Amino acid sequence: MSTSEEKTMKRNMLHRLVAMAAAGTMLMSVAACGSSSDDNAATSNSSDTSLISVNNSEPQNGLIPSDTNEMGGGKVIRYLFEGLVSFDAKGKQHLEVAESITPNEDATKYTIKLKKGWKFTNGEAVTSHSFADTWSFAANVKNAQKTSSRFSTIKGYDELQDPNVDPNAKLSGLSTPDDYTLIVELNKPDSVFPTKL
Structure with a gap:
């Protein structure tokens, strides 16, 4: 493997790790949003806007590759999953x-x-x-x-x-x-x- 290929592979891996960390953060923030009905009144005015985005684009649907046909989700999926090529x-x-x-x-x-x-x-x-x-x-x-x-x-x-x-x-x-x-x-x-x- 050439030095150039090795650098590209390391850079791609870093991008994927960053995206996975962002996705993990998003999932934790979504899980943290769950609350009882009594808590809903207290948090309804919350300005929490935790989002996941790649290149200023947000997914519009769940991150299932075969069910994603829009650019925002596609960009995130490209960093989360490796393909054949x-x-x-x-x-x-x-x-x-x-x-x-x-x-x-x-x-x-x-x-x-x-x-x-x-x-x-x-x-x-x-x-x-x-x-x-x-x-x-x-x-x-x-x-x-x-x-x-x-x-x-x-x-x-x-x-x-x-x-x-x-x-x-x-x-x-x-x-x-x-x-x-x-x-x-x-x-x-x-x-x-x-x-x-």
């Missing part, structure tokens, strides 16, 4: 959780290898199943996620739009041959799919 200030794509993204000859199938060692905050390992399950949840109409159409190029998306679909139905175009391999089959060729990630 990221982009630097010059627009160059960098692999983050992904170790490699390899298309087949006609760009209708992508094999995504994941780096080992990534964990959720509860200590659970981030695996190919994490992505397959999350993307299927987001695409399934029963879950009413605002950004579900982002998964419309993956096989099985149209079936998940049936109002009678099983709420646990999965995208048929996703497979996980092992914990660190995610295979994505698309409805049609898409050479820019890695950029969409």
Whole structure:
């Protein structure tokens, strides 16, 4: 790893830590706002305006990535969660959780290898199943996620739009041959799919 890449990685980690600290502060302030009905009268005139913001933008909804379609929430989510890829200030794509993204000859199938060692905050390992399950949840109409159409190029998306679909139905175009391999089959060729990630 070059010195430049190491500096970028450290800077990105610092930004994420600051955002997580801000989110933690926000959650503590929200928890502290809970009170009994007797306390409500005493605090109704409070001028507490604890907010979380990134680049002067505030989230308008909960911080669920697949249910966030506005800039304020998107900016916060980018600092809270790491994706398969990221982009630097010059627009160059960098692999983050992904170790490699390899298309087949006609760009209708992508094999995504994941780096080992990534964990959720509860200590659970981030695996190919994490992505397959999350993307299927987001695409399934029963879950009413605002950004579900982002998964419309993956096989099985149209079936998940049936109002009678099983709420646990999965995208048929996703497979996980092992914990660190995610295979994505698309409805049609898409050479820019890695950029969409």
